[in-house]
Amino acid sequence: MSLVLYGVPFSQPVRAVMWLLFLKKAPFEMVLINPGSKGETGSRNPAFLAKNPSGTIPCIEETETGFTLGEAHAIMTYLARTRGWTDVYPENEQTRATIDAYLHYHHRNIREASVGLVAPKIRKDLNIPEAIQEGARRNLTAALKTLESGWLSNHRFLVGDSVTLADLAAYVEIGQLQPQFTNVFDLSTFPNVSRWLDDMTKVDGHDDVHTVLAELGDISAVAPTMEKIKNANKMALSALKRRLAD
Numbered sequence: 034m035s036l037v038l039y040g041v042p043f044s045q046p047v048r049a050v051m052w053l054l055f056l057k058k059a060p061f062e063m064v065l066i067n068p069g070s071k072g073e074t075g076s077r078n079p080a081f082l083a084k085n086p087s088g089t090i091p092c093i094e095e096t097e098t099g100f101t102l103g104e105a106h107a108i109m110t111y112l113a114r115t116r117g118w119t120d121v122y123p124e125n126e127q128t129r130a131t132i133d134a135y136l137h138y139h140h141r142n143i144r145e146a147s148v149g150l151v152a153p154k155i156r157k158d159l160n161i162p163e164a165i166q167e168g169a170r171r172n173l174t175a176a177l178k179t180l181e182s183g184w185l186s187n188h189r190f191l192v193g194d195s196v197t198l199a200d201l202a203a204y205v206e207i208g209q210l211q212p213q214f215t216n217v218f219d220l221s222t223f224p225n226v227s228r229w230l231d232d233m234t235k236v237d238g239h240d241d242v243h244t245v246l247a248e249l250g251d252i253s254a255v256a257p258t259m260e261k262i263k264n265a266n267k268m269a270l271s272a273l274k275r276r277l278a279d
């Protein structure tokens with residue numbers, strides 16, 4: 034079944050889906066869609082809205098049937114269920130439900146890393162009000178404490194001792210904050226989270242998925258120029274092509 038992934042590598046939820054596909058060595062074609070744009074290749078263009086009515090990336094399409102699906106977590110669980118990827122989404126119903134619980138929890142909690150810390154520097158056009166950024170940073174800090182003292186306190190990964198969909202979803206948000214990437218938040222006060230971040234960098238596909246952030250570098254003091262963002266996306270696409278050709 035041929036698979037198309039719509040999005041750009043800079044998008045956190047797109048990265049989560051890409052990482053899953055890399056990890057499972059599943060072939061796919063990436064079609065670039067600019068988030069928020071109404072232009073021909075934009076996520077708010079009628080042609081794209083017909084595929085994903087919420088107008089967001091990621092979105093996948095199975096070309097043989099024309100089936101399309103938006104929402105990163107729905108995409109990841111769908112791919113895992115239909116392709117039998119039980120290592121990252123085990124069949125045990127309680128384990129699966131716990132992974133689902135994290136994936137639901139993620140949205141107004143860990144996902145706030147992007148709203149509060151990264152998007153304000155990268156997407157000036159969004160004009161995210163300071164009060165919203167502040168609220169997002171508060172939610173993120175509370176969620177990191179929950180991961181520190183709950184999810185990551187007595188096993189290696191979020192749900193047990195091996196990587197699951199929950200870890201991929203969480204890392205694309207938290208991982209982007211680290212000093213080797215955007216460097217916009219100090220995670221050193223969370224020892225369990227820091228240990229987990231370290232383990233996640235060793236998961237197959239990590240470097241290829243994060244080329245975009247490695248290229249962008251530290252944005253803590255100075256917001257990157259549009260040129261720099263475009264170049265980081267370009268380098269990420271080259272990494273993607275190399276990976277898919279392997």
Ligand SMILES: N[C@@H](CCC(=O)N[C@@H](CS)C(=O)NCC(=O)O)C(=O)O
Nearest residue numbers: 044045046068069089090091104105
């Ligand atoms: N809940 C969605 C969020 C997707 C999302 O926020 N995508 C952003 C890019 S990172 C987007 O497409 N924004 C464009 C817009 O909202 O117009 C998911 O997990 O897939």
